[in-house]
Amino acid sequence: MTEKRAKKKKVVWGITGSGDRIRETAEVMKKLRQKYDDEVEIRVYISKAGDQVVKYYKLFPELEAEFDKIWVEANANAPFLAGQVQMGRFAFMLIAPATSNTVAKISLRIADTMLTNAAIMSQKVLLPLYIMPSDFKEGEVTTTLPDGKDLKLVIRKEDVEHVQKLAAMEGVTMLERPQDIPRVFEEHFG
Secondary structure (H helix, E strand, O other), rough: OOOOOOOOOEEEEEOOOOOOHHHHHHHHHHHHHHHOOOOOOEEEOOOHHHHHHHHHHHHHHHHHHHHOOOEEHHHHHEEOOEEEEEEHHHHHEEEEOOHHHHHHHHHHHOOOOOOHHHHHHHHHHHHHHHEOOOOOEEEEEHHHHHHHEEEEEEEEEHHHHHHHHHHHHOOOEEOOHHHHHHHHHHHHHO
């Protein structure tokens, strides 16, 4: 008698147009894919702006080599991620890193991109949603450009207000840094 392989659980990893900590996030996700390879399939969904950023940071070939399934947004419903979320195909949804634009849209219920549409749907069907916003707290931050140089940015209170509004919503967990992501996998998959 042959043993039937257990079906892998699926996770959405959404990448938006934020370059802040994109390399670190990709490294963490690659390690998680390797660690949970027998039981979890990480499906990568990249927004239109995220596609530009991933290519700008020269990460696309690396992502293609590490992850089996990668989709790039054509419009808010293509690929039809929101439909898959609605059908219960995923254990959770992670958007990391998330631009202030994405965070604001989700907090204001604007579903006009593939990832904002799917995130809002995840809330409607009570699918856990984890977001690592690029603008987590007010003040000056330093991020790394594709050429390795540092760039100082000032995070405004208006952007942080959207983070706080989203954090207060049921089923949404905000993550401050890429090192927080493994905890999410541990909570769901042991």
